[in-house]
Amino acid sequence: MATLSMSGLTKRFGDIEVIRGVDIDIADGEFVVFVGPSGCGKSTLLRMIAGLEDISGGELRIDDHLVNDMQPRDRGIAMVFQTYAIFPHMSVRENLGFGLTIAKVPKAEKEQRVMQAARILQMEHLLDRRPSQLSGGQRQRVAIGRAIVREPSVFLFDEPLSNLDAALRMDMRMEIGKLHEQLGATMIYVTHDQVEAMTLADRIVVIKDGIVQQVGAPMELYHQPANRFVAGFIGSPSMNFLPVEVQSVDHDSALVASTSLDAVRVPMRVEPLKSGDQALLGLRPQYLVPTNEQDAGQLHGTLSLVERLGSETVVDVNTRENTRLVAAIADDRTFETGTEIAFTFDPNRAHLFSAAGDGALNK
């Protein structure tokens, strides 16, 4: 088992810096998920940890050993690729045992470890098949099995489920969660599916443009996003951002209002604002509660779209200043598009962000 520590890690491809100073400490046995939009550098960071990509600057330590210049095979890691990367000319058994064959592990022990991995992943009956005779999910199992067999101290996953269909993805997600409990190994998992991130992670690392935006437990990111980017990235449907004007401030809260929003006092947690500033009020769709009486609500608009999903109803609302809001409503009430609607919300669950910039941490 292993701890992992990154300090000031950078990666340049030519003149372009794609990882720009990453500091993360990962505890032994922790399940850490890297999320971020496409091209933000998640895979690159993971590949740097694996040793497949040179490190341009900073330090990477595994169990307190500096491993910047160490070959992948000496790092005690195993990696599962998005495209599975199982060897097409070998049987499942040979694929699983490949690392042990290379390491010249005695035959009996190899056989036993391959069988054990096959048992954990319930694929004993597939051992003599070729990869071309396997389904996508089974191939993914082989890739995971190959990682397990070597008993690495750190598992690296790069979007392992993104090539699977939705149902299979859910199954495999749960299996990976179980596997983590069973093996207790340190795992780093890259995804841009936030359900995977929220359900699997002990801690989530949100990355944008090669910069870590926030590191924290899933619920921490959900309830206390460090900036507007994280607030918008975590949660589904995404947080609404309503343009508002700051009317007055005291030390930790601000009074904000807009054409469609009656003045409301909300906590000022992220950035300091001053009276007269343009700001964005972050409201999660789940926390918008429709009211029956028009006048009672704080937030007013017109229903433009209603989607009934069964467990909840998602409605699109055009506010009076023509901003689009989304509300996720848990009860079965029926709504008519085109009608006026008003919402209330708990000001303590609202987030206030400056309207300046792109909302993310930049260097």
Added chain:
Amino acid sequence: MISHDNHGLRLAVRYAVLVLVAIIFVFPLLFMVMSSLKPDHQLLVDTGSLRAFLPVGDISFDNYAAAFQRAPISTFVINSVIVTGVTVMLSLAICSLSAFSFVFLRWSGRNLLLSILLATLIVPFETIAIPLLLLVSKLPWLGLDGLEQGWLNSYHVQILPFAADALTIFLFVQYFKDLPSELVEAARVEGASWFQIYLKIIMPLAGPVVATAAILRFLFMYNQYLWPLMVVQSDEYRPVMVGLQYFFQLDTPWGEVMAYLSLITIPVLGFYLMLQRAFIASIASTGVKG
């Protein structure tokens, strides 16, 4: 119904074209084999008519017997087999290894070197033949009888200059580039060394390109004429194509020429067809995909 007729017509046209092409390719071979069975006077008379392609008249294997009398054919064949076989093997090993390094290893200057290498493709062999001859005639060689000066009259003078070539390297480079790089990365993470990756991952997946390169290299080497003519003076090391010289004298024995040519081309043709089948099978079975 109309579309059915149409389909039949199209098929007929397609077959007609294929048959025509096949005839164009087969007739010279047919001519060669048939002529090898006829005495010279009849051969020359038949050339003017369709009889040239038919086994008619005075048919015998006399030309073959005479050809064996005239030239040490078995020595030539053995020489060709040695030179061609060793060169093909060496070339497959060297070219695949260098392509592996161009594609998978990270060393500075590899792109430049590859470009230079590919640029040599446009230099015809005739341009470098003379300088190469001067070079090999002076190079030392450590043989069984100790250090010798000059490589002339030997197997290695026919083999080593062709043990690696830009075209074969290029074929391997193109093929390796299309293999999923994750396979190599996965093998690295699993602990394989570069050479193990070459041997256990890349080469087992390289069946089609190995077959292609082997065929091309084989044909090139087997058909070598100019170079062995320049560097080999003794029968002991002479390959089959140069052996043809034995038959071009004041009064060319055309029947024997045809017999000799049949002897050296028909086995190769058979070999080629065999390889081609294996070649297609290897493409079908590799099935490299995600």
